[in-house]
Amino acid sequence: MLVLLSGVYPLVIAGIGKLTPGHGDGVILTYKGRQVGFENVGQKFTKVQYFWSRPSAVDYNAAASGGSNKGPTNPDYLNKDVKGRIDTFLKYNPSVKKADIPAELVTASGSGLDPDLSPAGAKIQAARVAKVRGLSEQQVLALVDAHTEQPFLGLFGPPKVNVLKLNVALDELKK
Amino acid sequence: MNTEYLGVILMYVLTVVLAIPLGRYIAKVFNGEKTWLDFMAPLERLIFRFSGIDPKREMNWKQHLKAMLTINCLWLFYAFFSLLFQGHLPMNPDKNPGQTPDLAFNTAISFMTNTNLQDYSGETGVTYFTQSCVLMFLQFVSAATGIAAVLVVFKAMRDKVTDKLGNFWDLLVRSVTRLLLPLAFVVAIILAFNGTTTSYEGKATLMSLQGDTLHVSRGPAAAMIAIKQLGTNGGGWYGPNSAHPLENPNYLTNIVENVSIILIPIALVFALGYYLNRKKLAWVIFGVMTIGFLVMQVTSINAEVNGNPAIAHLGVSQPTGAMEGKEVRFGPAASAYWGICTTVTSNGSVNAMHDSMQPLSGLGQMFDMMINAFYGGVGVGYLNFYIFIIIAVFISGLMVGRTPEFMGRKVEAREMKIASLTALLHPFLILVGTALSCYILVHFPNINWAEKPSAWLNNPGYHGFSEMLYQFSSSSANNGSGFEGLGDNSIFWNVSAGIVMILARFLPIIGPVAIAGILANKKFIPESAGTLKTDTTTFGVMIFAVIIIIAALSFFPSLALGPLAEHFSLK
Numbered sequence: 001m002l003v004l005l006s007g008v009y010p011l012v013i014a015g016i017g018k019l020t021p022g023h024g025d026g027v028i029l030t031y032k033g034r035q036v037g038f039e040n041v042g043q044k045f046t047k048v049q050y051f052w053s054r055p056s057a058v059d060y061n062a063a064a065s066g067g068s069n070k071g072p073t074n075p076d077y078l079n080k081d082v083k084g085r086i087d088t089f090l091k092y093n094p095s096v097k098k099a100d101i102p103a104e105l106v107t108a109s110g111s112g113l114d115p116d117l118s119p120a121g122a123k124i125q126a127a128r129v130a131k132v133r134g135l136s137e138q139q140v141l142a143l144v145d146a147h148t149e150q151p152f153l154g155l156f157g158p159p160k161v162n163v164l165k166l167n168v169a170l171d172e173l174k175k
Numbered sequence: 176m177n178t179e180y181l182g183v184i185l186m187y188v189l190t191v192v193l194a195i196p197l198g199r200y201i202a203k204v205f206n207g208e209k210t211w212l213d214f215m216a217p218l219e220r221l222i223f224r225f226s227g228i229d230p231k232r233e234m235n236w237k238q239h240l241k242a243m244l245t246i247n248c249l250w251l252f253y254a255f256f257s258l259l260f261q262g263h264l265p266m267n268p269d270k271n272p273g274q275t276p277d278l279a280f281n282t283a284i285s286f287m288t289n290t291n292l293q294d295y296s297g298e299t300g301v302t303y304f305t306q307s308c309v310l311m312f313l314q315f316v317s318a319a320t321g322i323a324a325v326l327v328v329f330k331a332m333r334d335k336v337t338d339k340l341g342n343f344w345d346l347l348v349r350s351v352t353r354l355l356l357p358l359a360f361v362v363a364i365i366l367a368f369n370g371t372t373t374s375y376e377g378k379a380t381l382m383s384l385q386g387d388t389l390h391v392s393r394g395p396a397a398a399m400i401a402i403k404q405l406g407t408n409g410g411g412w413y414g415p416n417s418a419h420p421l422e423n424p425n426y427l428t429n430i431v432e433n434v435s436i437i438l439i440p441i442a443l444v445f446a447l448g449y450y451l452n453r454k455k456l457a458w459v460i461f462g463v464m465t466i467g468f469l470v471m472q473v474t475s476i477n478a479e480v481n482g483n484p485a486i487a488h489l490g491v492s493q494p495t496g497a498m499e500g501k502e503v504r505f506g507p508a509a510s511a512y513w514g515i516c517t518t519v520t521s522n523g524s525v526n527a528m529h530d531s532m533q534p535l536s537g538l539g540q541m542f543d544m545m546i547n548a549f550y551g552g553v554g555v556g557y558l559n560f561y562i563f564i565i566i567a568v569f570i571s572g573l574m575v576g577r578t579p580e581f582m583g584r585k586v587e588a589r590e591m592k593i594a595s596l597t598a599l600l601h602p603f604l605i606l607v608g609t610a611l612s613c614y615i616l617v618h619f620p621n622i623n624w625a626e627k628p629s630a631w632l633n634n635p636g637y638h639g640f641s642e643m644l645y646q647f648s649s650s651s652a653n654n655g656s657g658f659e660g661l662g663d664n665s666i667f668w669n670v671s672a673g674i675v676m677i678l679a680r681f682l683p684i685i686g687p688v689a690i691a692g693i694l695a696n697k698k699f700i701p702e703s704a705g706t707l708k709t710d711t712t713t714f715g716v717m718i719f720a721v722i723i724i725i726a727a728l729s730f731f732p733s734l735a736l737g738p739l740a741e742h743f744s745l746k
Contacts (some may be wrong), residue, residue, distance in 0.1 A: 027370055028381075036384040040370050040420040041391055043383040050385055054503070062391040063298055063378060065415050067500045067528035069660030071638035072483045073741055082489055101491040103482065107499040110418030110528040116503040118495055156182035157426035158495065158506035167384055 031168045038062075042115035043164060048092060049132045050170065051117070051125050053163045054104055055085055058112035067110040082106050093128045100124060116160040119148045129170065143169055179508035182426065183476065186512065190434045190441060197438065198445025198457075204353045205326055205346070206450065215352045222348055230345035235338040236692025239327050240685055242343040243320060247287055247681075250313060254283035257309045258301070266304035268377030269392065274300065281669035286310050288680035289317035289552060291403065291410030291523055291655035292672060294664040298392040298414055303375060310410060311399045315359075318406030318439075319350035321554025324684045325443060326350075328561060331691035332582050333451050335699045340692065354439070355406060362401035365431050370424035371397040396422060404435035407552040409523030409655040417513075417526040418502055429505055429513075429526060436516045436524070440550040443557055451582075455710040460560065463715050464519075467549040467722070471515045471539040478533040479507035484745050500528030511536055518543035521552030523655030530633065530642065530658040534745065537658070538738035541645055544652035545730045546722055547601065552653060555680075558687040564709070565594040565690060567721045571707055571714065580706060584694040597686035601651055602729035604675045608647035609733065613640070615667065626665035633660025637744065641737035646672065651679040 027039040037043050044060040045053045053060070057068035070077035085106040090098060102120045126140040133140075147166045151157045203210050223230050234242065257264065258279040262272045274282060278294055282301075285292045286309070295301060301310065323346035330340050367373045372393045379391045396412035400422055403410050413419035423429055444464070448457025479501075482493030496507030505513075510527035517524055518540040529540055543549065548559040565581065569591055572579025579586040612631075615622070620629035632639035642658040649656055650672040657663065663672070700706075708714065 028379075031384065035381045037381065037389060038379075038391055038421075040424045041389075042420065043385075043389060044387055045385055047385050060387075060389075062389060064296065065298065065392075065413060065419055066296070067415060067418065067531065067659070069528055069530035069633050069658065070499060071530060071634035071641075071660070071741075072497070072499070072533055073485060073636065073638055073745055074634045077634075078485050078489065082486065086489060086491060098490045099492055102495065102498075103486055103491055103493040104495060104498040104503060106491055107486070107497075107501075109498075109502050110500045110526070110531075111413075111415040111420060111502065113415075113420050114502050114504075115420050118503055120494055121503070151178040152182070152426040152430075155178055156185050156430070157509060158179055158503065160503050164384065171384070 029164060029168060031171060036168065037164050039162070039164065040115055042109075042111075042113045045163060045167060048128060050167045051122055051129060051163055052105070054114050054117065054121075055106065055108045056112040056114075057108040060113060062113055065112050067112060068108045093125065095127045096124055115162055115164060117163055119144065119159055119161055122161045122163075122166065133170070135173070139173075140170075143173065177508075179480070179506045182430070183508050183512045186430055186433050186509075189430070190437055193434065194438055194441035195445050197442035198447075199449050201354060201442060201446035202449035204349060205329075205446075210353070212353050212357060219348055219352055223344070226344075228344045230342050230348070232342055233339035234342055236327065236331070236340055236688050236695075239324075239340060239343045239692075240688060243324065243684070244681065246347075247320065250316065251283055251287050254287060254309050254313060255279050257305055258282055261302045261305045264302065264304045266307070266375070267302035268375070269298075269302070271299055271302050277666045277669040278664060281673045282310075284673045284676050285655065286313040286408070286410060287317055288653050288676045289321060289406070289408055289521065289555070290650065290653040290676045290680070291408045292650060292657065292663075292676065293410055293655070294669055294672075296414035297412050303394055306399060306412065307395060311402060314399070314402045314406050314408040314410065315351055315355055316347070318355055318402070318408065318553045319347050321407075321552055321684075322350040322354070322443070323347045323554070324688055325554040325557050327688055328558065328691040329447060329450050331695035334695060335583075336696065338692070338696055340695070355402065358405050358435075358439075359398070359401040362405065362431060362435055363397045366397040366400055366428055369428045370421070371400060371428065372421050373397045393421065400432070401435070403524060404432045404522070405439060405553075407436070407440065407520045407522040407556075409517065409521075411524055415528070416524050418500075418528065420502075423526055425504060426509075429509060432524075432526075433509070433513050433516060436513075436522045437520055437550055439553050440520045440556050443554065444550075447557065453710060459710050459712070459715040462712075463719050463722075464549045464560070466719065467546065468515070468519055471519065471543055471549075472512060475511040475515050475532075475536040475539045476508050478535040479511040483533060497531075497533055500531030502527065514540055515543060517656055518652075518654060519549040519551070520556060521547065521653045521655070523649065525656050528659060529645070529656055530660045534638075534641075534738040534742035537641055537645070538734060538742070540656070541641070541648050541734065541738065542726065542730070544648040544654050545601070545605065546726045547652040548722065555653070555684060559683060561687045561691070562594050562597050562683070563718055563722050563725075565590060566598060566725075567714070567718045568707065568709065569594075570721065571717050575707065577705065577707065580700060581694070581709060583699045583702060584697045585700070586694070590690045590693060593686050593690050597683055598725060600682055601679065604651040604679055605644070605647045606729070606733060608650070608671060608675055609644045611671070612643045612647075612667070616643075624666055626662050628667070631662045631665070631668075633662075637737055637741040641741065644733055644737050647675060650675040653680050
């Protein structure tokens, strides 16, 4: 039984995994010949010329992933963490109204490695990114739209934008 | 209509549509009828020949329990020592160290009992060897143990006056080869093609686009994730479980994993109907379970989609609901749906952090685990429900002034004693455990342990109390999810939760199997006009009432101190 369940079964799955897009190692994206990260594993973006990813309780450490586990009424969490993130965001995005910031940009994900933003979470950063890079806001918004992944089969689940892919596309646009 | 709601509805409909034929298939397999997986038979014969077991030898209920406890004891020792010395064992590319004795004690029990409470984190606390050869192995066989136990009860309900209840080893092996392994195979392949890792490569190191160094943990995860979902185990490869993007990469995998959580528990209810040829009884049971399930779902999804009022106060908008601890690719509706699915069954995997969910979701999740019978764990969910049926039969019998009967057998004092004690064990373990931890926290906050009690809680106030209550509910329900803010890798939590898990696993299996075994031995009384019908809506309402009354009376005060108080403090 042990041989079958722990030996044969995972090895067969690993064998089949070799046929998948990432060969079972995870799909890696490259930019200018350099490997820049896993498609599905979120990474930290804090520089102003990139779209920022969501806050992470583990600072996007993909070898020790996790969430904040802060409860919804925790006063420290609300008045320091979230409020601090709101203030930082407003500082770097002066054209944005506070009431328009979507909550995902000031809350940490469960894995700490969330690779995505909602379309709203990306678009609200377009003005900043456009200004820093000397692009028009329309151009950047169009790029976000082009990288928005629609719900599964167009019917199920939320739409999303992969931050790494979007930022790679931004860098490609510049050259 | 909103695509998030559509996704949730799809998941539920898909589950039920798949569960009905699967139930019929399970009944066929264990009736010894022909099925298309009969090509597994030579493999089963090989296993039996190798281990010198005669799968045809009939056992009575006591022999069944003896076999079950013996083999589980063996597994426990194997798991404990493997975890303790994993640092010196092969297949450890990331050079992770062995576990401390109290952590290994907790982890071994946790996986043997189908709980999968994880006080370690998958990337650093275990090796590829212990993940694959210990934890994943236990995920298969602990689920199979549950199925074997419930089949003994099914057989005892069906056969007239008998003490021949099949062979435990035969049931155990065929649960794996005919049900768990084939299903896990299909699920693992779907996951692999959607980006879940499968290879034995160690950590990857590369530079991110903006220039930071990344270390990304990997490993043969898909195989384990498939069985952890199907076997109501819940122990994932990576620390944050199915919230991790390599464990649950997109919405399609989320659908597949979420359907897998409740598929077999629901299928077993239908299997009962086919096996006993009493489909109406199966539908009554399914109906009672579903009503309970839906009430919880609506409450929790509603709370998450509407967002956190405290965040709204800070002036930002919540177009996608409460997002702390959640992933963008799933959204709040699918996260809440998963949260309830994983707690009504004894799965305990998560795709969002329960600790950060709204108080009403936490309330629903804890209440699910306190009842532990709305669908329930693989096999054991029905066993818990069986206890409630026996109690409902007894109470109804008293109300109409007749000797209570179930399936043509008199339910008498001895069975009732076992049923009541089993039903009371669960609240006893949860409430005494929580009370004890509160006592230590208040009176010995600075006791000289590796992690001081004063550092246990990640959140103050009512929510901190909920963290402890949740931990014991989860242990006693053999669920394994957690309010993970709790500093549970410390000697008190490792040991206390370990003891609770082992008691809460085996006593509730022993109780129902004993009752069913005793009842099967009694004189069979054919049903007459005066018999209390158990397959009617009235009786369904009766069971529902019994469940709610027992659970509410036992747990309402503790829930009022935790999630309810927190909810009303949120303005």
